[in-house]
Each structure stands twice: as C-alpha cells, then as structure tokens.
Amino acid sequence: xxxxxxxxxxxxxxMQGNVKALQNISFSIEKGEIVGIVGESGSGKSVTALxxxxxxxxxxxxxxxxxxxxxxxVLVMDKREQQALRGKEIGMVFQEPMTALHPTMKIxxxxxxxxxxxxxxxxxxAYQAGIKSLAExxxxxPELVARKYPFELSGGMRQRVVIALAMAAPxxxxxxxxxxxxxxxxxxxxxxxxMEELSANRGTSIMFxxxxxxxxAQMCKRVIVMYAGEIVEQGETHQVLQHPxxxxxxxxxxxxxxxxxxxxxxxxxxxxSPDLRRRPAGCxxxxxxxxxxxxxxxxxxxxxxxxQQNESHYAACWVR
Amino acid sequence: MSAEVHTSxxxxxxxxxxxxxxxxxxxxxxxxxxxxxxxxxxxxPLISSYEPTKINIKDRFAPPSAEHWxxxxxxxxxxxxxxxxxxxxxxxxxxxxxxxxGLIGTVIGSISGYFGxxxxxIIMRLMDMILAFPSLVLAMAVxxxxxxxxxxxxxxxxxxxxxxxxxxxxxxTLSLREKLYVKAAVxxxxxxxxxxxxxxxxxxxxxxxxxxxxxxGDAILLVATLGFLGLGAQPPTPEWGAMISVGWKxxxxxxxxxxxxxxxLFLASCAFNLIGDGVRDILDPKANR
Ligand SMILES: Nc1ncnc2c1ncn2[C@@H]1O[C@H](COP(=O)(O)OP(=O)(O)OP(=O)(O)O)[C@@H](O)[C@H]1O
Ligand code: SF4
Ligand SMILES: [Mg+2]
Numbered sequence: 001x002x003x004x005x006x007x008x009x010x011x012x013x014x015m016q017g018n019v020k021a022l023q024n025i026s027f028s029i030e031k032g033e034i035v036g037i038v039g040e041s042g043s044g045k046s047v048t049a050l051x052x053x054x055x056x057x058x059x060x061x062x063x064x065x066x067x068x069x070x071x072x073x074v075l076v077m078d079k080r081e082q083q084a085l086r087g088k089e090i091g092m093v094f095q096e097p098m099t100a101l102h103p104t105m106k107i108x109x110x111x112x113x114x115x116x117x118x119x120x121x122x123x124x125x126a127y128q129a130g131i132k133s134l135a136e137x138x139x140x141x142p143e144l145v146a147r148k149y150p151f152e153l154s155g156g157m158r159q160r161v162v163i164a165l166a167m168a169a170p171x172x173x174x175x176x177x178x179x180x181x182x183x184x185x186x187x188x189x190x191x192x193x194x195m196e197e198l199s200a201n202r203g204t205s206i207m208f209x210x211x212x213x214x215x216x217a218q219m220c221k222r223v224i225v226m227y228a229g230e231i232v233e234q235g236e237t238h239q240v241l242q243h244p245x246x247x248x249x250x251x252x253x254x255x256x257x258x259x260x261x262x263x264x265x266x267x268x269x270x271x272x273s274p275d276l277r278r279r280p281a282g283c284x285x286x287x288x289x290x291x292x293x294x295x296x297x298x299x300x301x302x303x304x305x306x307x308q309q310n311e312s313h314y315a316a317c318w319v320r
Numbered sequence: 321m322s323a324e325v326h327t328s329x330x331x332x333x334x335x336x337x338x339x340x341x342x343x344x345x346x347x348x349x350x351x352x353x354x355x356x357x358x359x360x361x362x363x364x365p366l367i368s369s370y371e372p373t374k375i376n377i378k379d380r381f382a383p384p385s386a387e388h389w390x391x392x393x394x395x396x397x398x399x400x401x402x403x404x405x406x407x408x409x410x411x412x413x414x415x416x417x418x419x420x421x422g423l424i425g426t427v428i429g430s431i432s433g434y435f436g437x438x439x440x441x442i443i444m445r446l447m448d449m450i451l452a453f454p455s456l457v458l459a460m461a462v463x464x465x466x467x468x469x470x471x472x473x474x475x476x477x478x479x480x481x482x483x484x485x486x487x488x489x490x491x492x493t494l495s496l497r498e499k500l501y502v503k504a505a506v507x508x509x510x511x512x513x514x515x516x517x518x519x520x521x522x523x524x525x526x527x528x529x530x531x532x533x534x535x536x537g538d539a540i541l542l543v544a545t546l547g548f549l550g551l552g553a554q555p556p557t558p559e560w561g562a563m564i565s566v567g568w569k570x571x572x573x574x575x576x577x578x579x580x581x582x583x584x585l586f587l588a589s590c591a592f593n594l595i596g597d598g599v600r601d602i603l604d605p606k607a608n609r
Contacts, residue, residue: 086508
C-alpha cells in the first residue's frame, strides 16, 4: 500500500467557530492505482490533498488520524522530512495552469531548477533533462517551449508543463486537483490520456480529484465520494457508478448532464450542504436526503461494506 | 480620451524609455541634470586644473571670477573644484547607502513575510522600534555613538532606511506567498530559501525599485546633513554638507561659500526626486493617476 489514511480529521480555526472540514476519513491508494475523489464544492477534497502534502494554512489543525506514506506517518514527520517528500515522493498538479507557473522565469529554467533539486545534476544537464521531460508530456517543439515564458503558452501547454514539473523527480504519488477543469474539452481529453499514460509507464499512483463523474469513469479504477468532509461511499468505479448505494452518490449520478441530450436541464441536488462548524449529530446528508428516516437525524451511519461478501464497496447510509 | 487610447496603442512599439520621457518631461529634466552632474564629477580633473584639497592661503575668500568660478574658501581652495569632487562622494554615498539598505531590507522583509510567526514578530517589532524615532535623530545618535566619520554616517543612514524596505518587501511577500505559483513551487519540492530568492524577491522588487529611486535624493541630503552637523565626512574631504557647515558661518561676508555647495545639493536631490517620481509612474501606473 502506497498511501494509507486512517481516521483523518482536520479543523480550521475561524472567528465564528471551528470549521470541521474533514471528519474521520479513511482510504488508501495502492501502487500504480488511479483513485478518483469526487464531491461537490466544499466537500474537503482539496483539504485532503493539502493535508497529505503538509501544506495546510496556519489556522488548520489536524485533530485526529494518521497518513501513512510507504508505511511512515507524514503527520509526525518534522518540517525537513515533509519538505523532502514534496516533489520527490508526492507531486501535485493544480486546477489553474494559468497561474501555477513562475510568471517571469522561462519554462526551461523552471524545469531545470526542479530537476537540479531532485536529481542533483549540473545546470546544463538539468536543462537538457527538462527538455526531455517536455517531450515526454508530448510537447512537440520542446527546445522552443523551454525558451518561452508561461504567458506565451496556452492553458493546455501550461498544464503539460506543470505535469512535467510535478513528475520531474519522478514521484510515486501524483495528486491532481481538478487538473482539467479550466481547459477546453478536447484538451481535457488529451491531458487525461497523458496522465493515464504516465501512470501506466512509470507506475505512478494518482489521486485524481474531480467534479466530473465522466472523467472518473474513464480514468479511475476506484472512486471515493466525499460529502461535507466525510467519505459517504467508495468502491470500484464500475460498482459505484452502476450500483450506487448512497443517496448522495445517486443524486450526483442523476445530476450528470446527459451528453446525448444537451438540452436536458442539469438536475441539481436541492438544498445546501451543512454548516461545517455545527456538524449534525446524525447523517451529514440528512438535511437533503429524500430517503431520510428518523434514525438518520440521530445516529451517524458508519462506512460499511455494501454486501457481506463484497469487501470493496462501502457506503455510509442506514438505508441499503 | 479615445484619442489618447489610440496613440498609446500605436506607440507601444516605441522605446518605452523615450515614450515615458516624452510624457513626463520633469523626469527627463531630472535625468539631464543628473547626467550633467555625473559627467562633470567624472571628468573633474579635465574640467578644473585645481586640486580639491590643495591649500592656497594667499587666495583665500576670493569672490567668483574667471579664475575661480564659484570663488574660494577660507584656505583658498577652489569651491567649484570641491563641488565637482564632492559630487562623487555625495552621489556615490547616497546611491550606495540606499542600494545597500534596499537589498538588506528586501531580504529581511521577504524572510519575515514568508515564514511569518515568531521570526516575523521579532523582525517587525525591531523595525517598529527604528521607525519610532525621528529618522534624523536616530541617524545622529548612531553616527555620534559609532564615531563621526563617513562610514559610520553611511551605516547610520542605512539603518534608518532599512525598515521601509522591510515593510515593502514583507507586504509584497505576504501576497506573493498566497499566489498559486509559489504554492506550486513548494509542491515541486523547491526549498524555502530558493523560493524566497528566485520566486518571491524577483516578483516583489518593483515597489522596492521605486522606493530606492525616491530615497536616493533623501539619502544625499542626509549624508550632507550629517556632514553639516560634523557627524559625517570630516575636513578636508570635499563633502557638500561639510562645506556648507563651514561656509554658512561666512555667509554674510562671503556669500558664495555656502551658496554654491547648497545649490549643488539642491539640484542633485531634486534630480533624484524627479527621476524617482518618473520611475514610480513607469513601474506603478496605478499610483498618482
Ligand atoms: N484556510 C481555511 N480556513 C477556513 N476554512 C477553510 C480553509 N480552507 C478550507 N476551508 C473550508 O474547508 C472546506 C473544504 O474545502 P475544500 O477546499 O477542501 O473543498 P473542495 O472539495 O476542494 O471544493 P472545490 O471543489 O470547490 O475545490 C470548505 O468548507 C472550506 O470553506
Ligand atoms: S443515512 Fe439516512 S439521511 Fe443519510 S443518506 Fe442514508 S437515508 Fe439519507
Ligand atoms: Mg478544491
């Protein structure tokens, strides 16, 4: 197991009380596996990613749990050890390729800087390795692109550069936080293919954060569904998408725009997610759930296997 | 309005320096004055046949004439010559002090802003302490404590100038630190020191440059002020402030003695202030518009 998160809870201090952004989440990622994390805005996907990288803001505190990376808990590491992990072991790709690159440094120099750090090469060789890495993310004229500044590149090109930077070490785990949301559909597809290919060739695991269940269906072997800082369902992608158990997952799938009929209105889930400062005692989804029982208001359902004999599909719901 | 927008799009390919000078004649004037002063001081040995520190008692207090354009002082030295050589000192010291303070202040400020927490608290309280004193009083105190000479005067002026740069760089760093490209650099594994020097400072530098150009005129005045008070350059060094200091006692009898160095000081600090304003307009078009 490459990454094993257990009972992780994160809170943010704020004027109006603590925001409980993550509540006892547990999941794991195997070597070479692509795992999707889906959930609506504010469900804690980015917080999960930043916690793994040790990059939470100063007002955050980790109130419980452990994050084992290759068997070592990153939460008890000192700053230096966490620093050594970033880039080298765990890379990250962000949603906004337009602003993720140093605005006044040439692409080739940015790559050389990161490569020098991880592979201890002299500048010239690091620069050449950078050009090679641009070719590996399918940039056609890598020498030319290396001499350009970020503002001279399109969004898709920049995202390729960011991927090249994140994969420079190369890391064993890549966290991709909505890497294609800001891109055109055709470019989106190319970037997804590229990431799939890099994962397959190098055995890199990818934690793939997205809003888009279509992307999950295409890329991910397993999927984790988050709601209001909790995992409500997880399992093999085909099981979860074809036989969703949790009402929230079902609503998400129902909310998928039907590609065959683009005129059909997007089915939004009515209601709002709960205030993370005052988490409900019972099920977090109860306020929006059509199937809610009286029990749901009082007692929190645990993440349990959906069927006794099936240990790969879990859901947190009293009704099943 | 629309005509102006039009011209600005057309002239975008024109050299931005000349474009700005045309739009900002005061800055151009400042540059011209400065260049003249620089050339004069650089070629002082060619322009004047006198030596700046050579005493010639029989020519003392000679009024301005064809021989001594700005007259002579109490030991017969040519004031024009001393002003030319003094320019090297005043301008050189002014520029050096401000550049030094700018560099040190920027590094301290970006460290303070990037790491935050305790380091930040300590640094900023120290800067507040420096800023709490009127700057001239503090400079005088430092220079007097360390001993009256030019190096100590420079150090004193640098110390009072540093906090401004610390604050500027810190404020800029606080906003840059939140920029995605800085966070991304952290995830790529780049070390904090490199992030500060390669990713933050180069992008935090333009307000610092503006402040540097605005401060040079002030620093020249401060150097002269300390010289005037006897806390800076010591005689017979041809320093403007020191010349005025001795000369003003003779103002009523020999008006030229303090007047010309004073005028040189005025011209030089004006030139730098005009240039500073111009640089601010170029680098920060939002201000003052
Ligand atoms: N520094 C912070 N201070 C206070 N609250 C925070 C902070 N960072 C995140 N949060 C809160 O934590 C919750 C989870 O945020 P997160 O960014 O992980 O959502 P997300 O699932 O990534 O959403 P999106 O899809 O919009 O990116 C949100 O309610 C957010 O307001
Ligand atoms: S536990 Fe109850 S409220 Fe929660 S999702 Fe299931 S049915 Fe709905
Ligand atoms: Mg997010």
